[in-house]
Amino acid sequence: MATCLGDAMFPEAPRATVRLLRRLGVDVEVPEAQTCCGQPMVNTGYLDEAVPLVRTTVSAFEGFDAVVVPSGSCAGSVRHQHGIVAERAGDPALVDGVARLGPRTYELSEFLVDVLGVTDVGASFPHRVTYHPTCHSLRMLRVGDRPLRLLEAVRGIDLVDLPGAEECCGFGGTFAVKNADTSVAMGSDKARHVVGTGAEVLVAGDASCLMHVGGLLSRQRTGVRTMHLAEVLASTADDPWTQEATR
């Protein structure tokens, strides 16, 4: 699942996911009918508007063994919110479809560690990196330290702890514009912590959170780049990941 944000704004994340999964011997398909899981609508209170999106998602991913999502919050929405939307639609077929999709849907680090059983994916990324665990991966999916275990196994990486790592960055979907001032106050504290680590790259498993913190890091001219977890894991010594490739 590319996610709408990954598809339209941050193609680096799903492209790196494709490259990484292929390298690990996974037969990757990208169903072209997919669009958006509907999370932005659900989390803003627009359940009716989310119904067609849930329907599209369920039908696009019917029949695959596993659905891999490079986003904790989108995977969380599929697993924890689609049922509510389907109930609202009053459509038993959709309820069934959602019930089939949920258990087959994995956030990237869950798929790598739990399904493929790897923590060393053969990646190489010789840079100073700090990792922000995103809220929905942490507290909705409970991915725990899986992303960190994956990062620790990366060759050449200088992984530094992020102070206050588990505190929300302040993105919060439409919160970022509905409560822009509070969102920015939270994000500025996160950005300050990131800069304090001396890291070149801030890594996270959600492009949305990176868009927010990265937007602050850019505006404040900190020189810190943001990268999705998939991009770091996709990078190897022979074939380093360059974001310019997706420009």
Add this chain to the structure above:
Amino acid sequence: MGRTFVGMPPFPVAARTALADSQLRRNLAHATGTIRGKRAGAVAELEDWEDLGAQAAAVKDRTLAHLDEHLVALEEALSARGATVHWARDAADACAVVADVARRHGIDEVVKVKSMATQEIGLNEALAEQGIAAWETDLAELIVQLGDDLPSHILVPAIHRNRAEIRDIFRTRMAAAGRPAPDDLTDDPAALAAAARLHLREKFLSARMAVSGANFAVAETGTLVVVESEGNGRMCLTLPDVLVSVVGIEKVVPTWRDLDLFLRLLPRSSTGERMNPYTSMWTGVTPGDGPQEVHVVLLDNGRTRALADEYARQALRCIRCSACLNVCPVYERVGGHAYGSVYPGPIGAIINPLLRGVGQDPQVDALPYASTLCGACGDVCPVAIDIPGVLVHLRTAVVDAHRSDTRPTAEALAVRAAAWTLGDARRLALAEKAAGGAGRVRRGRGMPGGRGAVSWLPFAGSRWTGARDLPLPPRESFRAWWRRGGGTEEGRR
């Protein structure tokens, strides 16, 4: 005296004002950080913490499912022990009962135990209108009352004040309320507490009537329970002749065995203590000992409305420990006043809309959106209220309440337009292609994909770009890349 939250602006506006107060942010970050650490230590001591919480949640759910029966049992037990039970549908009913009792005894001054229910109904202000002075005796509530301020936290209502501010309030305001603060008062915490003790001692010894709330009401015996730290509650509950307790109907627990669970959970989750210093329990009237006239006001004030929502009624499990406030990154930055209610923070963001209903007041309707849905509140709740889940549920209720409005909001139109575009892969692909054009026009560096940054957007977009850059859209969407053979060698570049 007697400021209220009436007329407060909606959260986003109130939050902006609060965020500009750097002293407030420092006070809050320091105080919530301290309580968080203390609580984490106290909770970690118990191996069966989560199990206790699950049991407590089950007790509350079971009780709420048959609330009518438990309340009648409570009323019977209370009456049998000499208490007078009053049923109050709303704030006005409850305030009238308290004022009536005072008037019948010719009382114009009452002492108060810290109580959320009486704050909720605006009792002090209602009594003041009748010429009855209600004195708060909890230290933090005293600070708020003397400062003509509003509470900003459930457990520590003066959390937004530091000790220098408190000294100034005591110096300038205490004299008008009774015994003045000493002239040489410093901001040493012990000195501040000593000044408050002397001031309050006069109130305890002269008051003939006390008003309290209750943390719990045990139905099987008609026993009310107040949990506190300072001993002011014990003074109020034992010294005056007349005692009126205003108790939310969700405070009932069926048995003492049930109560046991909550007395283990509450202190650790609220103040981070194994046991709170004072737990007072009283059952009606005990002849010759303590208050000889005891009234209990059972307060609805929107609780049955909340109860009617089968999913969101879990909010009525709340034991007002305020752990969710202390872990909330939004609360930590804006403080309690921005929520416009005596119940701030994550629990306030769900309990206020539930008690008052949505779709009528923009201030109330904004509250479920005053959260990033980060989930820290739900994780820390000792009675397992799924606060993020209820927040989303209430957002849906807010949107649904406005679906029949004749003029849809700009937000609703934007969401519908987005949902339409995203509803079909071909429409989305066209939108992506159009956006990709911008990437061709402007080049830059520094953002993901080596793309340039957008630093200014008009209209609602400015809410993003006010402080944050946004990358230019990629020239090629993921979808387009995949379509031209993504991931195969020729498609990689």
